[in-house]
Amino acid sequence: xxxxxxxxxxxxxxxxxxxxxxxxxxxxxxxxxxxxxxxxxxxxxxxxxxxxxxxxxxxxxxxxxxxxxxxxxxxxxxxxxxxxxxxxxxxxxxxxxxxxxxxxxxxxxxxxxxxxxxxxxxxxxxxxxxxxxxxxxxxxxxxxxxxx
Amino acid sequence: xxxxxxxxxxxxxxxxxxxxxxxxxxxxxxxxxxxxxxxxxxxxxxxxxxxxxxxxxxxxxxxxxxxxxxxxxxxxxxxxxxxxxxxxxxxxxxxxxxxxxxxxxxxxxxxxxxxxxxxxxxxxxxxxxxxxxxxxxxxxxxxxxxxxxxxxxxxxxxxxxxxxxxxxxxxxxxxxxxxxxxxxxxxxxxxxxxxxxxxxxxxxxxxxxxxxxxxxxxxxxxxxxxxxxxxxxxxxxxxxxxxxxxxxxxxxxxxxxxxxxxxxxxxxxxxxxxxxxxxxxxxxxxxxxxxxxxxxxxxxxxxxxxxxxxxxxxxxxxxxxxxxxxxxxxxxxxxxxxxxxxxxxxxxxxxxxxxxxxxxxxxxxxxxxxxxxxxxxxxxxxxxxxxxxxxxxxxxxxxxxxxxxxxxxxxxxx
Ligand SMILES: Cc1ncc(COP(=O)(O)O)c(C=O)c1O
Numbered sequence: 001x002x003x004x005x006x007x008x009x010x011x012x013x014x015x016x017x018x019x020x021x022x023x024x025x026x027x028x029x030x031x032x033x034x035x036x037x038x039x040x041x042x043x044x045x046x047x048x049x050x051x052x053x054x055x056x057x058x059x060x061x062x063x064x065x066x067x068x069x070x071x072x073x074x075x076x077x078x079x080x081x082x083x084x085x086x087x088x089x090x091x092x093x094x095x096x097x098x099x100x101x102x103x104x105x106x107x108x109x110x111x112x113x114x115x116x117x118x119x120x121x122x123x124x125x126x127x128x129x130x131x132x133x134x135x136x137x138x139x140x141x142x143x144x145x146x147x148x
Numbered sequence: 149x150x151x152x153x154x155x156x157x158x159x160x161x162x163x164x165x166x167x168x169x170x171x172x173x174x175x176x177x178x179x180x181x182x183x184x185x186x187x188x189x190x191x192x193x194x195x196x197x198x199x200x201x202x203x204x205x206x207x208x209x210x211x212x213x214x215x216x217x218x219x220x221x222x223x224x225x226x227x228x229x230x231x232x233x234x235x236x237x238x239x240x241x242x243x244x245x246x247x248x249x250x251x252x253x254x255x256x257x258x259x260x261x262x263x264x265x266x267x268x269x270x271x272x273x274x275x276x277x278x279x280x281x282x283x284x285x286x287x288x289x290x291x292x293x294x295x296x297x298x299x300x301x302x303x304x305x306x307x308x309x310x311x312x313x314x315x316x317x318x319x320x321x322x323x324x325x326x327x328x329x330x331x332x333x334x335x336x337x338x339x340x341x342x343x344x345x346x347x348x349x350x351x352x353x354x355x356x357x358x359x360x361x362x363x364x365x366x367x368x369x370x371x372x373x374x375x376x377x378x379x380x381x382x383x384x385x386x387x388x389x390x391x392x393x394x395x396x397x398x399x400x401x402x403x404x405x406x407x408x409x410x411x412x413x414x415x416x417x418x419x420x421x422x423x424x425x426x427x428x429x430x431x432x433x434x435x436x437x438x439x440x441x442x443x444x445x446x447x448x449x450x451x452x453x454x455x456x457x458x459x460x461x462x463x464x465x466x467x468x469x470x471x472x473x474x475x476x477x478x479x480x481x482x483x484x485x486x487x488x489x490x491x492x493x494x495x496x497x498x499x500x501x502x503x504x505x506x507x508x509x510x511x512x513x514x515x516x517x518x519x520x521x522x523x524x525x526x527x528x529x530x531x532x533x534x535x536x537x538x539x540x541x542x543x544x545x546x547x548x549x550x551x552x553x554x555x556x557x558x559x560x561x562x
Contacts, residue, residue, distance in 0.1 A: 024176060024509050025509065025560070028505075028506060028509060028560065029560055032502075032560055032561060056501050056516065056517050056532070057499055057501045057531075058531070077499050077531070078499035078501045078502050079499065079502050079561060080501070080502050080505050080506075081501065081502075
């Protein structure tokens with residue numbers, strides 16, 4: 001189960017999975033498949049305030065805290081982007097704020113996604129990462145306020 | 149150097165393609181198919197050569213030095229002005245102002261003529277299919293002057309509703325600013341009608357020629373527009389250069405845009421006497437190299453011939469339209485009777501961005517998104533489209549590849 005895997009271990013899993021593909025078509029088919037499998041976000045979350053800025057497509061992202069770990073949920077109207085978020089969720093969700101803040105997310109580069117997606121689109125991807133890290137920072141701050 | 153393509157009857161597209169070195173490159177391991185020409189066109193070798201010849205042969209600041217290089221650079225720069233004047237059929241060279249591009253040209257008019265002539269309660273009319281560059285400068289001006297911005301609506305084919313335009317026109321109308329050709333839909337607007345009707349109520353007319361200048365024969369005197377703006381980079385020329393045409397009688401009365409060198413005749417701390425046209429509007433050292441190379445781009449278009457280019461592009465548009473319509477659930481946005489070689493479409497249940505990414509993965513460059521025309525997309529209730537736009541070097545084979553790429557993408561996304 002990924003539950004007890006570290007962020008780095010999950011990243012390594014993804015890099016392994018992608019190393020099996022010979023062509024970009026296969027990589028995209030896999031990402032599209034992940035996009036389709038990501039459960040749809042409940043309509044009640046699809047609010048303007050949950051939109052991630054900087055993406056050509058619409059991306060909604062929400063975060064909740066459960067037992068000291070952050071659970072991310074997200075959706076998009078574009079399926080490739082949805083596949084990319086699905087990967088980010090797989091890597092980052094269900095970890096502590098500190099773990100998320102520290103995450104280097106080298107897998108994005110190792111599976112060729114930063115160089116492959118054009119600047120404008122990868123900015124969208126980076127916006128998502130930034131937004132996820134912001135959530136982690138906010139929760140961390142909240143925790144420290146409660147603890148003090 | 150590459151031999152110039154011989155042009156007789158019909159176009160020798162293969163020879164033309166050889167003039168564009170970039171068309172030989174691979175993208176994602178596949179031959180580049182460049183269908184984003186409405187965003188910017190590729191450059192022929194003659195333009196690239198003109199740029200390097202300028203920098204390696206006679207780079208100098210213009211209009212001031214008495215040395216040989218300065219004279220050569222000034223002469224080349226001014227030759228570009230003459231060629232640009234011919235290209236749009238302007239009466240005199242003083243009417244050709246070099247800018248950074250269409251956007252700067254429109255802003256120049258808004259900040260000079262606009263500030264001087266627009267007052268509280270006046271009305272400016274634009275259309276529902278404008279590029280943001282022909283919306284925002286007028287919004288800023290209207291806000292500052294408490295003037296009113298009116299919009300000609302479009303019908304579901306993406307054509308301007310002229311009856312509504314007639315209704316909007318009144319003695320309050322001071323300016324009509326419309327695109328000659330829509331970048332998002334390809335619609336060719338009936339600008340001649342618009343110009344005549346606007347003049348009848350005493351309004352001035354600015355034509356945004358960013359898209360038309362590369363596809364249509366332009367004659368500003370025949371159109372009788374008061375201003376016409378276009379960009380070099382969409383006409384096979386370098387980026388960072390554009391032309392603003394204005395009628396001399398109007399330009400003479402306008403205040404300057406920016407202050408600085410080049411635009412002055414005499415400066416004392418008490419008073420500055422401005423330079424004559426067109427230099428009054430060209431403050432500072434201009435983009436000399438790119439402006440010089442811009443001439444090579446216009447020469448290229450003239451050599452091939454606008455008419456030949458248009459015939460070829462119309463063929464591509466017609467073929468692409470009929471082929472694309474065979475794809476199930478594909479809908480073309482913008483079906484005006486008069487269209488330039490721009491084709492915008494959506495496919496049911498598939499986001500344009502997904503199509504764009506997968507086409508790029510096959511070496512096919514298209515534009516996806518709102519095309520800097522968000523109000524227009526809102527009219528059609530879509531977030532954006534996929535847009536393929538054709539240039540003189542595109543081929544029927546490339547359209548086949550586009551259609552094949554789309555079919556493959558749809559299968560992957562289904
Ligand atoms: C219709 C139209 N107007 C204005 C512009 C702005 O041109 P530029 O960015 O070269 O200033 C464009 C470019 O996309 C355009 O298509």
